[in-house]
Amino acid sequence: MSADAEPAPVSAKPPVTLREVAAAAGVSVATASKALNGQGRMTAETRERIRAVAQRLGFRPNHLAQSLLRKRSFTVGLLTNDTYGRFSLPLMAGVSDALVDNGVSVFLCNVEDDTRLGQLHVEAMLDKRVDGIIATGKRIDRHLPIDLSNLRIPVVYAFTQPDPGAVGLVSDDAGGARLAVEHFLRLGRRRIAHVTGPAGFAVVHARAEAYREVLAAHGLPVGEPLLGAWSEAWGHDAVARLFGSGRGREGWPDAVFCGNDQIARGVIDALRERGIRVPDDVGVIGFDNWEIVAEATRPPLTSVDMNLASLGREAGLALLSLVGGQPAAPGIRKLPCRLVVRQSCGRPPGG
Amino acid sequence: MSADAEPAPVSAKPPVTLREVAAAAGVSVATASKALNGQGRMTAETRERIRAVAQRLGFRPNHLAQSLLRKRSFTVGLLTNDTYGRFSLPLMAGVSDALVDNGVSVFLCNVEDDTRLGQLHVEAMLDKRVDGIIATGKRIDRHLPIDLSNLRIPVVYAFTQPDPGAVGLVSDDAGGARLAVEHFLRLGRRRIAHVTGPAGFAVVHARAEAYREVLAAHGLPVGEPLLGAWSEAWGHDAVARLFGSGRGREGWPDAVFCGNDQIARGVIDALRERGIRVPDDVGVIGFDNWEIVAEATRPPLTSVDMNLASLGREAGLALLSLVGGQPAAPGIRKLPCRLVVRQSCGRPPGG
């Protein structure tokens, strides 16, 4: 009989119930419940005694029973189709953070791009009586492959295209682009090129339009944005076009605003291979602030951050207030980006 | 009064209950329950009628009520501290896949490295009566900052250090390293270097040891692995050391096995800058198979894949069988890696 090191039997003995607490304290379950919840009337002594017993027994109320009664599960579903992407993780973390602070747990639903799988998840959520659903994607301009429009529970869309009449939160891509271009202008750059992704993406146009507007507003010549792919390789190719032998050296840009960090990486590498110095000859700014890329470029990349964690947090809070019965203004709300300045864009002339 | 386009009032009218189905079908709730679950005895006609009514009313059983009764919530918690990492996402997707197919939903718990937050999440899970917990991390050789050892519900550890006596699943890093080195040997490479991460990581030693063993087993000279950081920059530096002027050209390695894909990227870039051709002069293999990096290197990078999605799937299934009462052998189970061959290692001499 080894008296030490009680080996904590794996036996799943059932959790302590309120009934047991009440019995141990010599009161009814009703009184026990009221004591623990600060409800009802009783002597302070009784209340304390019940609390002490509950504490000693390690009582924890069964949320399933509570939910059944309250018709509120304090649980929401988080749908995403971005399995491998870098967008969903910070977003999900933001959602989770905002909600756990409010006692709400989050069901993770990875739906890929599979309608059947999505249906499966949504039905599971509904059966589990989630209080609401957050739909998340990898593109602002695409729907998830699931219909969430007649769900009788609130739905918030974050970083994905919302249903008409629903509430959606996305990044302000135009604003982010303005941030980048205006920063270049403050640094004294004047011939600013824009190398970005494929025409099929709405953000490509939103950012390109903002780029044009800022330049036009400053009376500067507006180059035609170069549309391509979201890849390093395209960044290389774009440099070949912008800095090719066809143009004179004085026709070269002194800044390149890139549609994402991978393009920027390609641009920077290609410039170095051509002996063009970054940031001395040409400044570069990326988009997404994907740290692991932005910090590995030489020099480290200034980039527009979409604040996805905040976006997630806001989405969580928006859903919470919807669940609480507050009517939220439907429509798309754009959340500001921020510029994370590293060394690829250069310092201000005076500094 | 527009008669078309009924605007689907947002009113949250409560879901249909079994009682309503029973009433509509003119039977008792008991009979209705049995009809829908294929239990009890009744005429096929009755059963069908009840099913039809349930269908028509859109009845879906309330899982909270079911869980309360069955003492099983068909829900598990997924703890992770890898908020921004590339490891957790495929792992989580694998877990989620394996479980949703079994009707089990997954609570996402992002605990950062914060003990308080972890405690909060674990208690929330316990209160919600999860059937089990999967603990996930970003390092095999580190604990999560939470104690899960006396939890009365099963716990499975995936890609993080398990508690003693618990069941844990990790990648077989030594096996992965062998895969890489043996592939080089098959390709006829003989002077194989190893550039890897910091000494503080257990995987660094596991992989280095396997690297040594394979070379020794083939009677080849074993170079000392170069330990550094998990970064591109270290890859650059390592090339400077391996291919520096100190050694004669014939002392140069003809292959470099890298501890991760970022190091490999740095190595490849540095080799190109030195005019050394990959894979003709030197083959390179990475680790992690981080596609977005592996496919952007020039040439695309051969890399060891840890099969994290499978790992997640296995972890989910292991937890499920534990929850089902099957006693699982405690201890660490290592799951094999696989080599994803691209173009950075060269083709076999004959091919």
Add this chain to the structure above:
DNA sequence: GCGATAAGGGAAAACCTTTTCCCAACTCAG
């Protein structure tokens, strides 16, 4: 036509907690 058996279906308890309503006992003023 009678007893036995099977078939079809229902009543009620159970899961755990919260909340409303109620009851008994006590206090206090008159």
Add this chain to the structure above:
DNA sequence: CTGAGTTGGGAAAAGGTTTTCCCTTATCGC
């Protein structure tokens, strides 16, 4: 000492489902 008011605490219903046990009715053999 009586009536009103207050205090402390309990009984019971509610929430939705499953399951056990029981009851009624029909069927069948003789």
